[in-house]
Amino acid sequence: MAPVLEARGLTVSWEGMGVLDDVSLSVGAGQLVCLVGRSGSGKSTLFHALAGLSVPDAGTVLLEGEDVTGHPGSVAYMLQKDLLLPERTVLDNTALPLLLKGVPKAEARTRASGRFARFGLEGSQGLYPDQLSGGMRQRAALLRTCLMDDPVVLMDEPFSALDALTRQDMRAWLLDLVDAVGLTVLLVTHDVDEAVALADRILVLRGDPAAGVPSSVAGEVDVDCPRADRAGFVLTEAALEVKRAVLALL
Numbered sequence: 001m002a003p004v005l006e007a008r009g010l011t012v013s014w015e016g017m018g019v020l021d022d023v024s025l026s027v028g029a030g031q032l033v034c035l036v037g038r039s040g041s042g043k044s045t046l047f048h049a050l051a052g053l054s055v056p057d058a059g060t061v062l063l064e065g066e067d068v069t070g071h072p073g074s075v076a077y078m079l080q081k082d083l084l085l086p087e088r089t090v091l092d093n094t095a096l097p098l099l100l101k102g103v104p105k106a107e108a109r110t111r112a113s114g115r116f117a118r119f120g121l122e123g124s125q126g127l128y129p130d131q132l133s134g135g136m137r138q139r140a141a142l143l144r145t146c147l148m149d150d151p152v153v154l155m156d157e158p159f160s161a162l163d164a165l166t167r168q169d170m171r172a173w174l175l176d177l178v179d180a181v182g183l184t185v186l187l188v189t190h191d192v193d194e195a196v197a198l199a200d201r202i203l204v205l206r207g208d209p210a211a212g213v214p215s216s217v218a219g220e221v222d223v224d225c226p227r228a229d230r231a232g233f234v235l236t237e238a239a240l241e242v243k244r245a246v247l248a249l250l
């Protein structure tokens with residue numbers, strides 16, 4: 001089966017500094033792939049290129065086989081910060097992408113509201129973002145992203161601002177959602193434990209652009225554990241082996 005998202009030979013530089021060199025990757029339908037790399041290795045730069053927000057020096061981005069290199073708008077992109085608009089209700093924040101697509105307001109609200117329960121947001125429609133917990137804000141931001149109905153969602157460190165317990169809950173919730181909705185996700189984290197807990201496959205980006213070494217994919221590690229068994233998986237010997245393999249590539 002053709003991958004949903006594919007990058008071939010992406011090379012990106014900022015103001016003459018090589019950040020990515022010949023990066024290729026693919027994400028299959030319904031997969032949750034984690035990208036790990038040290039701080040400054042170019043993870044966000046790669047996401048920008050995948051989302052079409054920058055034009056690479058070389059290489060192509062394919063979405064369901066179609067060349068979308070440098071074309072924003074076809075890949076859903078959820079940033080570290082939730083970017084909810086403080087003066088709008090949670091319902092209107094989540095309905096925003098539908099409004100931007102030209103869906104009438106009442107219909108956009110109904111469609112967004114219909115997904116509130118699935119995203120653990122039931123009852124919060126009329127609240128404002130600053131009345132929500134950190135986890136709820138991230139779920140609202142993800143609901144807004146998912147309402148775009150794009151074939152793949154890029155998530156850049158989505159849980160990094162949350163406390164440890166909320167982060168754990170959010171991971172379990174995300175795994176449920178990916179299973180239930182058949183979401184295809186590429187998620188950046190610099191937390192190897194998070195990648196082991198979430199991913200079907202882990203890609204390791206390695207390099208030090210600031211020191212003159214552009215990053216490339218050092219390797220990938222398959223995580224062979226059904227999502228339903230993930231809660232206990234992180235404590236097993238198999239999970240430790242995955243973690244060791246990833247750390248060896250970093």
Ligand SMILES: Nc1ncnc2c1ncn2[C@@H]1O[C@H](COP(=O)(O)OP(=O)(O)OP(=O)(O)O)[C@@H](O)[C@H]1O
Binds near residue numbers: 044
């Ligand atoms: N818009 C930009 N203009 C110039 N340089 C940039 C720009 N964005 C990123 N860089 C540089 O590119 C390199 C990679 O940065 P990037 O943010 O992609 O790394 P990262 O792996 O996402 O880091 P972190 O984990 O700390 O968020 C860094 O040296 C950074 O300073």
